[in-house]
Amino acid sequence: MIEVKDITKSFGEQSVLKGISATFKEGKCNLVIGKSGSGKTVLLKTMVGLIEPNTGDVLYDGRSFTKMNFKERKMIRREIGMLFQGGALFDSLTVEENIRFPLDMFTTMTSEEKLQQVNSCLSRVNMVNTNKKFPGELSGGMKKRVGIARAIVLNPKYLFCDEPNSGLDPKTSLVIDALIKEITIEYQMTTVINTHDMNSVMGIGDHVVFLHEGLKYWEGNRDEIMKITDGELFDFIFASDFLKDLRRNAKVS
Amino acid sequence: MTFLEEIGGYLIMIRHAFSKPEKAAMYSKETFRQMADIGVGSLPIIAIISTFIGAVTAVQFSYQLKSIGLVPMWWMGSIVRKGLILELAPTITALLLAGKVGSNIATELGSMRISEQIDAYEIMGVNTRSYLVGPKILAAMVVVPMLIVIAVFLGIIGGWAGGVLGNFFTTAEYIRGLQDDMKNWDVIVMFIKCLAFAFIIASVPCYKGYTVSGGALEIGKASTQAVVYSSIVLIIVNFFIAFFLLDSGG
Numbered sequence: 377m378i379e380v381k382d383i384t385k386s387f388g389e390q391s392v393l394k395g396i397s398a399t400f401k402e403g404k405c406n407l408v409i410g411k412s413g414s415g416k417t418v419l420l421k422t423m424v425g426l427i428e429p430n431t432g433d434v435l436y437d438g439r440s441f442t443k444m445n446f447k448e449r450k451m452i453r454r455e456i457g458m459l460f461q462g463g464a465l466f467d468s469l470t471v472e473e474n475i476r477f478p479l480d481m482f483t484t485m486t487s488e489e490k491l492q493q494v495n496s497c498l499s500r501v502n503m504v505n506t507n508k509k510f511p512g513e514l515s516g517g518m519k520k521r522v523g524i525a526r527a528i529v530l531n532p533k534y535l536f537c538d539e540p541n542s543g544l545d546p547k548t549s550l551v552i553d554a555l556i557k558e559i560t561i562e563y564q565m566t567t568v569i570n571t572h573d574m575n576s577v578m579g580i581g582d583h584v585v586f587l588h589e590g591l592k593y594w595e596g597n598r599d600e601i602m603k604i605t606d607g608e609l610f611d612f613i614f615a616s617d618f619l620k621d622l623r624r625n626a627k628v629s
Numbered sequence: 630m631t632f633l634e635e636i637g638g639y640l641i642m643i644r645h646a647f648s649k650p651e652k653a654a655m656y657s658k659e660t661f662r663q664m665a666d667i668g669v670g671s672l673p674i675i676a677i678i679s680t681f682i683g684a685v686t687a688v689q690f691s692y693q694l695k696s697i698g699l700v701p702m703w704w705m706g707s708i709v710r711k712g713l714i715l716e717l718a719p720t721i722t723a724l725l726l727a728g729k730v731g732s733n734i735a736t737e738l739g740s741m742r743i744s745e746q747i748d749a750y751e752i753m754g755v756n757t758r759s760y761l762v763g764p765k766i767l768a769a770m771v772v773v774p775m776l777i778v779i780a781v782f783l784g785i786i787g788g789w790a791g792g793v794l795g796n797f798f799t800t801a802e803y804i805r806g807l808q809d810d811m812k813n814w815d816v817i818v819m820f821i822k823c824l825a826f827a828f829i830i831a832s833v834p835c836y837k838g839y840t841v842s843g844g845a846l847e848i849g850k851a852s853t854q855a856v857v858y859s860s861i862v863l864i865i866v867n868f869f870i871a872f873f874l875l876d877s878g879g
Binding site: 421424425426449450451453454456457458460461463464465466467476478480481482536 | 651652740741744745746748749751752753754755756757
């Protein structure tokens with residue numbers, strides 16, 4: 377479980393996060409949604425320590441991340457996996473070397489054990505026999521899948537995904553969503569996903585936090601979100617007039 | 630960013646670059662990869678340029694000394710040797726490498742920053758300044774002196790070829806000059822320059838690349854700044870090393 381307590385963050389005069397508190401549950405897909413510029417990415421980067429908050433705390437199963445020293449943070453980061461928006465695969469390394477990197481750096485496994493673990497992760501994301509390919513030879517969806525394989529190679533307790541569906545076609549997005557959901561349940565991870573894709577919300581949103589202008593505007597699950605009838609969240613979900621009309625007509629009938 | 634903030638950021642990066650590695654084997658592997666990139670990749674251009682620098686030094690000095698007429702031509706060996714060891718080989722090689730290696734380093738790190746690869750390392754718990762910057766500086770400090778020594782030897786051969794082909798001196802005269810008044814201190818000063826230049830060539834572009842923010846345009850700017858800044862710093866440091874060391878040990 378990850379708890380975020382009263383996080384604030386400003387860049388110069390601009391206040392991006394204005395006291396966000398939320399709890400992200402274990403074994404669930406926790407979605408942070410909101411319009412572009414609502415503070416989703418800053419919140420995610422604050423949670424993993426890439427950005428320091430001005431005030432507030434992030435607790436990983438009760439362990440205060442913001443109070444940890446450099447060494448303690450390094451240790452807890454080995455329990456964290458992250459899927460970046462563009463995959464963030466290391467260009468100069470092959471798929472196999474990318475996934476093996478955390479094993480090379482942080483474990484004392486033998487070469488055979490590492491290869492076995494790499495192949496197991498590749499198989500889990502349906503990317504067998506791509507070991508020797510370079511990131512430049514992969515499609516967007518394949519990069520995301522390799523990114524997931526790299527994120528889970530050390531069996532993390534916490535998985536963060538920043539816009540996992542950005543740049544993907546709707547069908548591939550569904551595949552990536554399903555994969556993240558399956559892995560979350562299988563590894564019993566606390567998964568936090570940053571998205572503005574409503575298909576993801578309806579498909580895998582066990583717990584949803586809606587941010588608006590740096591504030592937590594709403595919190596609930598995918599069933600509750602459909603009961604919203606007005607306000608900022610309604611405008612976000614039914615961004616087009618077509619969808620709004622469709623919903624009103626459905627209610628009338 | 631103000632100038633003082635830039636200096637502060639650079640010094641902090643350098644301090645972290647030499648902190649204790651997570652796994653020594655991974656760091657040494659990365660250092661050897663960088664050594665191959667810097668050394669093997671730069672050898673052909675260094676070889677061509679240093680040979681011709683030696684040749685042109687011999688021809689131009691011979692031409693001027695001949696017109697004076699009072700100086701024996703066997704001095705040419707000594708002039709070419711001293712010029713190459715103390716100034717031409719270290720400085721011209723370093724300036725070339727500042728352009729070639731410096732822009733490569735800044736572009737590589739800048740691209741990694743923009744594409745979130747550096748963040749990916751951070752999330753894994755890797756000390757990125759230590760893993761990405763440290764091996765580059767260390768590799769440069771091993772390889773650049775080797776390249777400069779090669780440049781000195783090739784420059785001396787170039788000087789011999791240029792002078793003999795131009796009938797300015799004989800091989801025997803050139804060899805006599807090469808052996809005349811040889812001071813170990815000159816070689817020590819050359820190696821001090823090599824190490825200082827190597828540090829600058831690698832560390833300044835590392836800083837510019839590591840701190841890039843924005844997009845592709847900023848990577849290009851960082852790469853240009855890396856080359857310009859490291860060349861300027863290099864020339865200034867070159868002056869101070871010559872100013873303080875050349876008279877003290879000779």
